[in-house]
Amino acid sequence: MNKPVIGNDIEELKQAIRDVPDFPKKGIIFKDITPLLSQPELFRKIIDLLADRYRSRKIDKIIAIEARGFILGAALAYRLRTGFVPIRKKNKLPWKVFSAAYALEYGQDSLEVHQDALQSHEKVLIIDDVLATGGTVSAVSELIGKLGAEVIEVACLIELTFLNGREKLGQTPVFSLIQY
Numbered sequence: 201m202n203k204p205v206i207g208n209d210i211e212e213l214k215q216a217i218r219d220v221p222d223f224p225k226k227g228i229i230f231k232d233i234t235p236l237l238s239q240p241e242l243f244r245k246i247i248d249l250l251a252d253r254y255r256s257r258k259i260d261k262i263i264a265i266e267a268r269g270f271i272l273g274a275a276l277a278y279r280l281r282t283g284f285v286p287i288r289k290k291n292k293l294p295w296k297v298f299s300a301a302y303a304l305e306y307g308q309d310s311l312e313v314h315q316d317a318l319q320s321h322e323k324v325l326i327i328d329d330v331l332a333t334g335g336t337v338s339a340v341s342e343l344i345g346k347l348g349a350e351v352i353e354v355a356c357l358i359e360l361t362f363l364n365g366r367e368k369l370g371q372t373p374v375f376s377l378i379q380y
Contacts, residue, residue: 209245209249210377210378212242212245213236213242213245213246213357213377213378214378216235216236216239216242217231217232217233217235217236217358217378218231218232218234218235219231219232220232231330231358231360231380233268233329233357233358237271243275246272246357246377247272247275247276247279249377250272250276250327250355250377251276251279251280253355253375254276254280254325254353254355255280257323257325257352258323259280259282259323259324259325259352260282260283260318260319260322260323260324260349261277261282261283261284261285261317261318261322261324261325261349262274262276262277262280262282262283262284262285262324262325262327263285263287263324263325263326263327263340263344263351264277264284264285264286264287264326264327264328265287265311265326265327265328265336265337265340266286266287266288266289266292266311268328268329268330269287269327269328269329270286271329272327272328272329272357273286273327276325276327285313285314285317285318285324287311287312287313287340287343288311288312288313289309289310289311289312290309290310290311290312291312292312293312293313293314295314295315295316296314296315296316297312297313297314297315298312298313298315298343298346298347299311299312299343300312300339300340300342300343301339302335302336302338302339303333303335309336310339311336311339311340311343312343313340313343313344313347315347317347318344318347318348318349319347319348319349320347320348320349321349322349322350323349323350323352324344324349324350324351324352325351325352325353325354325355326340326341326344326351326353326354326355327354327355327356328354328355328356328357329356329357329358330356330357330358330359330360331354331356331358331359331360331365331366331374331376332360332363332365333363333364333365333368334363334364334365334366334367334368334369335365335368337354337365337368337369338368338369341369341372351372352373353372353373353374353375354369354372354373354374354375355374355375355376356374356375356376356377357376357377357378358376358377358378358379358380359374359376359378359379359380360380361379361380362380
Protein backbone atom coordinates (compact mmCIF):
# COMPACT_ATOMS: atom_id res chain seq x y z
CA MET A 201 0.00 0.00 0.00
CA ASN A 202 1.40 3.41 -0.96
CA LYS A 203 1.59 5.97 1.80
CA PRO A 204 0.89 9.55 0.76
CA VAL A 205 3.77 12.02 0.83
CA ILE A 206 2.99 14.19 3.82
CA GLY A 207 3.82 17.89 3.73
CA ASN A 208 5.55 17.70 7.11
CA ASP A 209 7.89 15.01 5.77
CA ILE A 210 8.87 17.22 2.84
CA GLU A 211 9.36 20.27 5.05
CA GLU A 212 11.57 18.21 7.35
CA LEU A 213 13.68 17.14 4.37
CA LYS A 214 13.89 20.71 3.05
CA GLN A 215 15.12 22.00 6.41
CA ALA A 216 18.17 19.71 6.18
CA ILE A 217 19.25 20.92 2.72
CA ARG A 218 21.96 23.56 2.77
CA ASP A 219 22.17 26.38 0.21
CA VAL A 220 25.74 27.06 -0.92
CA PRO A 221 25.97 30.37 -2.83
CA ASP A 222 28.32 30.76 -5.80
CA PHE A 223 29.12 27.04 -6.15
CA PRO A 224 30.41 25.67 -8.48
CA LYS A 225 30.53 29.15 -9.98
CA LYS A 226 29.28 32.65 -9.24
CA GLY A 227 25.52 33.05 -9.48
CA ILE A 228 24.67 29.38 -8.78
CA ILE A 229 23.01 28.45 -5.48
CA PHE A 230 23.98 24.81 -4.96
CA LYS A 231 21.51 22.62 -3.06
CA ASP A 232 23.78 20.56 -0.78
CA ILE A 233 22.09 17.33 0.29
CA THR A 234 24.99 16.02 2.39
CA PRO A 235 23.51 17.34 5.69
CA LEU A 236 20.26 15.56 4.78
CA LEU A 237 22.04 12.29 3.99
CA SER A 238 24.02 12.40 7.22
CA GLN A 239 20.83 12.12 9.28
CA PRO A 240 19.82 8.44 9.28
CA GLU A 241 16.13 9.07 9.93
CA LEU A 242 15.87 11.54 7.05
CA PHE A 243 17.88 9.39 4.64
CA ARG A 244 15.61 6.46 5.50
CA LYS A 245 12.56 8.67 4.95
CA ILE A 246 13.74 9.56 1.42
CA ILE A 247 14.27 5.92 0.47
CA ASP A 248 11.00 4.84 2.11
CA LEU A 249 9.01 7.50 0.22
CA LEU A 250 10.58 6.51 -3.09
CA ALA A 251 10.21 2.77 -2.42
CA ASP A 252 6.53 3.25 -1.55
CA ARG A 253 6.01 5.00 -4.88
CA TYR A 254 7.74 2.35 -7.01
CA ARG A 255 7.19 -0.91 -5.09
CA SER A 256 4.19 -2.03 -7.16
CA ARG A 257 5.67 -0.99 -10.52
CA LYS A 258 7.61 -3.39 -12.70
CA ILE A 259 11.13 -1.97 -12.65
CA ASP A 260 14.00 -4.09 -13.94
CA LYS A 261 16.81 -1.66 -13.19
CA ILE A 262 17.49 1.58 -11.37
CA ILE A 263 19.63 3.89 -13.51
CA ALA A 264 21.61 6.27 -11.28
CA ILE A 265 23.60 9.31 -12.34
CA GLU A 266 27.06 10.04 -10.95
CA ALA A 267 27.69 10.89 -8.20
CA ARG A 268 24.94 11.76 -5.72
CA GLY A 269 22.41 9.79 -7.75
CA PHE A 270 24.43 6.67 -6.84
CA ILE A 271 23.63 7.18 -3.17
CA LEU A 272 19.88 7.28 -3.72
CA GLY A 273 19.85 4.76 -6.57
CA ALA A 274 21.82 2.04 -4.81
CA ALA A 275 19.70 2.25 -1.67
CA LEU A 276 16.48 2.23 -3.70
CA ALA A 277 17.63 -0.69 -5.89
CA TYR A 278 18.42 -2.67 -2.75
CA ARG A 279 15.01 -1.86 -1.24
CA LEU A 280 13.15 -2.75 -4.45
CA ARG A 281 15.31 -5.85 -5.09
CA THR A 282 16.18 -4.73 -8.57
CA GLY A 283 19.34 -4.20 -10.60
CA PHE A 284 21.48 -1.07 -10.44
CA VAL A 285 23.20 0.59 -13.42
CA PRO A 286 25.64 3.45 -12.85
CA ILE A 287 25.87 6.23 -15.41
CA ARG A 288 29.38 7.63 -15.15
CA LYS A 289 31.33 10.59 -16.41
CA LYS A 290 33.62 10.09 -19.40
CA ASN A 291 36.48 7.55 -19.07
CA LYS A 292 35.34 6.13 -15.71
CA LEU A 293 33.86 2.83 -16.93
CA PRO A 294 36.22 -0.05 -17.80
CA TRP A 295 34.21 -1.74 -20.57
CA LYS A 296 32.76 -0.83 -23.98
CA VAL A 297 30.51 2.19 -23.58
CA PHE A 298 27.96 4.39 -25.27
CA SER A 299 28.50 8.14 -24.68
CA ALA A 300 26.24 11.18 -24.71
CA ALA A 301 27.33 14.82 -24.37
CA TYR A 302 25.19 17.34 -22.50
CA ALA A 303 25.17 20.91 -21.26
CA LEU A 304 24.61 21.76 -17.63
CA GLU A 305 23.65 25.07 -16.13
CA TYR A 306 27.34 25.80 -15.54
CA GLY A 307 29.24 24.04 -18.34
CA GLN A 308 29.53 20.96 -20.60
CA ASP A 309 30.16 17.29 -19.84
CA SER A 310 29.73 13.75 -21.15
CA LEU A 311 28.17 10.61 -19.66
CA GLU A 312 28.71 6.94 -20.40
CA VAL A 313 27.05 3.57 -19.82
CA HIS A 314 28.33 0.05 -20.49
CA GLN A 315 27.00 -1.26 -23.78
CA ASP A 316 25.75 -4.43 -22.05
CA ALA A 317 24.11 -2.69 -19.06
CA LEU A 318 20.51 -3.12 -20.25
CA GLN A 319 18.39 -5.38 -22.41
CA SER A 320 15.86 -4.03 -24.89
CA HIS A 321 12.86 -5.41 -22.96
CA GLU A 322 13.83 -3.85 -19.61
CA LYS A 323 11.87 -1.12 -17.86
CA VAL A 324 14.03 1.36 -15.96
CA LEU A 325 13.75 4.17 -13.46
CA ILE A 326 16.25 7.02 -13.75
CA ILE A 327 17.18 8.57 -10.42
CA ASP A 328 19.30 11.58 -9.51
CA ASP A 329 19.57 14.05 -6.69
CA VAL A 330 18.56 17.19 -8.62
CA LEU A 331 16.63 17.93 -11.81
CA ALA A 332 17.77 21.36 -12.98
CA THR A 333 17.86 22.19 -16.71
CA GLY A 334 17.20 18.58 -17.73
CA GLY A 335 20.41 18.28 -19.74
CA THR A 336 21.89 15.47 -17.68
CA VAL A 337 18.72 13.38 -17.61
CA SER A 338 18.16 14.01 -21.31
CA ALA A 339 21.65 12.60 -22.04
CA VAL A 340 20.89 9.58 -19.84
CA SER A 341 17.61 9.02 -21.71
CA GLU A 342 19.60 9.09 -24.95
CA LEU A 343 21.96 6.42 -23.58
CA ILE A 344 19.05 4.24 -22.46
CA GLY A 345 17.51 4.63 -25.91
CA LYS A 346 20.74 3.33 -27.49
CA LEU A 347 20.33 0.20 -25.37
CA GLY A 348 16.66 -0.19 -26.28
CA ALA A 349 15.27 -0.11 -22.72
CA GLU A 350 12.17 1.84 -21.66
CA VAL A 351 12.24 4.69 -19.14
CA ILE A 352 9.12 4.44 -16.99
CA GLU A 353 9.87 7.58 -14.98
CA VAL A 354 12.56 9.98 -13.80
CA ALA A 355 12.78 10.40 -10.01
CA CYS A 356 14.73 13.06 -8.20
CA LEU A 357 15.05 14.28 -4.67
CA ILE A 358 15.00 17.96 -5.70
CA GLU A 359 13.54 19.71 -8.74
CA LEU A 360 14.53 23.29 -9.52
CA THR A 361 11.25 24.12 -11.24
CA PHE A 362 12.34 27.60 -12.34
CA LEU A 363 14.86 25.99 -14.73
CA ASN A 364 12.09 24.08 -16.58
CA GLY A 365 14.01 20.79 -16.78
CA ARG A 366 10.80 18.77 -17.26
CA GLU A 367 10.22 20.45 -20.59
CA LYS A 368 13.48 19.09 -21.98
CA LEU A 369 12.33 15.54 -21.15
CA GLY A 370 9.25 15.66 -23.36
CA GLN A 371 6.70 12.97 -22.50
CA THR A 372 8.89 11.20 -19.91
CA PRO A 373 7.10 11.29 -16.54
CA VAL A 374 8.99 13.06 -13.74
CA PHE A 375 8.57 12.70 -9.97
CA SER A 376 10.34 14.91 -7.43
CA LEU A 377 10.03 14.85 -3.67
CA ILE A 378 11.05 18.50 -3.20
CA GLN A 379 10.50 21.45 -5.53
CA TYR A 380 12.11 24.86 -5.41
